[in-house]
Structures are given as C-alpha cells and as structure tokens.
Amino acid sequence: MTARPGTASPTGERTPSRALAPLRETGRLFALAAAVVRAVFRRPFQFREFVEQFWFIAGVTILPAALVSIPFGAVIALQVGSLTQQLGAQSFTGGASVLAVVQQASPLIVALLIAGAGGSAICADLGSRSIREELDAMEVMGISPVQRLVVPRVLATMLVAVLLNGLVSVVGTLGGYFFNVVMQDGTPGAYLASFSALAQLPDLYISEFKALVFGFIAGVVAAHRGLNPRGGPKGVGDAVNQSVVITFLLLFFVNMVLTAVYLETVPPKGG
Template identity: 45%
Template sequence: MLRTVRENFSDTVVSSLRTFGRAVGMAQESVVGAVGDLARRELQWREVILQAWRLVTVTTVPAILMAIPFGVIVSIQVGNLIHTLGADSLLGATGGLGVIKQGAPMATGFLLGGAGAAAIAADLGARTIREEIDALHTMGISPVHRLVIPRLVAMVVVAPLLNVLIIFVGVLAGYAVAIGGQGVTPGSYWATFGSFTTTADVWMSLVKALIFGFLVVIIACQRGLEAKGGPRGVADAVNAAVVLSVVSIVCVNLLLTQVTAMFLPTRLA
C-alpha cells in the first residue's frame, strides 16, 4: 500500500514537472515568435483583433459588476476601521490604494483566468479533438504561430485595459460610499487619494495585470492544445486551465506583493 502511494506521488510530481517544462517552452517560443512576427510585420492582426474582441465581450460586464461591490466593501470595511481611529479623511488614500494595488489586478486576473481561460481552452481543445492541430502539423504550420501568438498578443493588450476599467469603477464606487454613507467630504477624499497614490502604484498594478494575463493565456493554450479523449477531454482541459490559472495568479501575486513592499513601499506622492 505504501509503495503504491509512493509510486503514485512520484509519478504525479514527475508529470507536473514535465507539464511545467512544456508550459515554459511554449511561453518562450510564443514570446520569441511574437517579437519576430512584429519585427517582420507578419503578425496576424486580424486574428489578434478578433481574439481581443472576444476577451472584451466575456470580461467587460463581469469586471464592472465585480469592481462595484469590491470598491464598496473596501470603503465600508476600511472606513469603519479608520473611523474608530478618528482619521476619516484618510479613507480616500486607504480605499484607493486597496483597489489599485490589490483589488484591480487580482480581479483582472480572476476574470481572465475564469472567462478568458475557459474560452481559449475550449476553442483550442475543440480544435485538437477535431484533429485540426494535427492537420496544421501535417501542412508544416506551427500551431504556436497560428493560434497561440495572436491570443497572447490579444491578452497582453486587453489585460491592462481591463485593469484600468476596474480601477476606475472601483474607485468611483468607493468614493460614492464614502461621500454618501461615511460622511467624508469630497475634497478630503481626493486630497488624501492624490497624496498617497503614486504613479508607481498604478504602473505596478498594470504590470501585475500584464503578468497575470500572460500566465492565463499560456496555461489555457497549453491545456487546450493537449486536450484528448473526446468532448470529456475538452471539459477537463477547460477545468484544468481555470484552476491552474487561479492558483498561479494567487501564488505570483503573493510574490509580487512581497517584492513591491520591499522596493516600492507606500509613501506620500
């Protein structure tokens, strides 16, 4: 019994490492290929625009619906805390920093890792099951250049835009709650928001969203291209893409937060 458990565990670890290696290889090939296609002006802009539009259509409305309650929750919870400390005027700074530094990039990553990853994995998984990927190999066409790179470029473009949208909606929602329910004056809210929120915070938020989008598209493309077993395989690929994307985003966000806290501590603008 113990031997069987040990063998299963070792097989799982080896399989995970091999999967990770293939993902790293696909990421490297995709980045190098995208740069080369841009330099040679061979990038499939029509496919990029189509994929970007698909991502926008499946994430924009959920992003707004997620940003509003998040901004409200941050404003209420932080507002209650600082109210007990007698620092109501700092609500703009704390609420804005919460949305910009953590809320917006995490919400962006989760939306892209949910709706975006599911759409990409389902599309590529269905193509794999229908043997379209094998047909591309037969014709000498690289699936990475034909299918992965346009989705990668689209995701890199959409992720920061989605992050900006969530920041805008989340900050406005927090502002409305602070003014209407917390008794904060508009002037003090925006004054503290501008004093503590720096351009470095906004740029770091955009960089986080960019990294999360990159992780999502690589994981989703790999899971889709490696789907097997018929329609059940497509469903498994979608499920694996979503779960792995969310877990990767959480782990990478923890690492980036620690690095940011060390090198870019919160300070007055």
C-alpha cells in the same frame, strides 16, 4: 514483479513516472511560455486573428468587470472607513481605499474574469481543434500552431487585461468614493485629499504591470491545457476546468510576489 510505468506498485507506492508527472507538466507549461515569447517576434504576425480574439475577450469581460468593480470598491471603502473611524483616522480613508483598489483588487478582478471567461473559451477552442487533429494537420503543412493560434490569443488577453484594469480602477474608485461619502458620512474633500497625499504614479504602474503579467499567465495556461486535452470531448471539458483552477493558483502566488517586491523596492509617498 515490476510495475508498469505510470501505475502503482504492489506496495501501493507510485512509480517515478507517475510521481514526476506534475514536474513534466510544469516544464511543458514553461516551454510553451518561452515558445510564445519567441514566436511574438516572428513573421508573419496574425493580426486579424489577434483583433478577433481581442474583440471577443473584451466583449465577454468588459460588462462583468465594470459591474464587479463597484461592489469591490464599495466593500473596500466601507471596511477601511469603519477601521479608520475606530482609530480616529478618517482622513486617510480615501488614500487607503484607492491604494487597495488600484494595487490589489483591480488587477485580480480583471485576471479572474479573463481566466474564467476568455481563458476558458481559448482552452475549449484549442482543445476542440486538437481532438479533431487540426493542429496535427497544421504541423504537417509546416504551420506552427503556436505562432498561428496561441500568440494572437495570448497577446489579446494581455492587451484586454491592461485596458480593463484601467476601467476597473476608475469604476472601483468611484464606487468607493460614493459609498464612503453617502453611507459613512465621509467628507469629499478629505477623501480626495488623502488620495492625492498617499497615492503615486508607481502605484498605477505596478497595477498595469500586474494586469499585463496576469493576462500572459491566463493566456498561456489556457493555451497549454487546450493543446493537451485527454480523452476526447470529456477531456476538453476537464482541460477547461483545470486551466481555470491552475490560473487562479498562479495568479494569487504571482500577485503575492509582485506585491512584496514592489513594497520593498518603491518607497511610499512622503517616505
């Protein structure tokens, strides 16, 4: 007896169609990313849609990003300060704390908030349009849903990520400075001196580049799941959850790769 495509065989084994489904989804995701890159350079550009999406994503993420960055900066500063005190290297607390906030914590905080707030909204919006067959109607009229709807949203997430990354870096650094000086009796001069001795402009560049890439990933994944919901309204809800989980997994993997490449290619200050 032959099993139908996408079903289990009598022996309990998956058919090739079911087993290759993750690969097909990955291929569609990369195809959408390539289509977005190509559509960015096409005209007309949906500037009004871009501004509306930028304002919406910034509005739902700016306050949480500023609030979350304070405890992140504080925890990093307290942990680093405790370790440096044990090693007798208190003078390096400021530099180590700031580098951890700028290079690692800041872009990840921004990306997670954008994926959780802005990305979920993008996925739900596109998913609802898809189940109402609005996207099919647009294609019938010769309008590309990618150029009309996806590109402005992806660019908006990228720009918001870059701008919020700067805000989170500043707030997180100030929070770390305050808690180190007040709670651990750190010296303000030593904190600032170690910061200027260890930090360099490429640290800020890689942080902003990470935010840009993370914003692109969050926007593309949310759009991909929103364009391909399954099962009506329930499928839209499932797509929102899937988009957030997939984005988180990709963000941490890409962050590891970018960090490894940066540390291998850019020499430390004074090295």
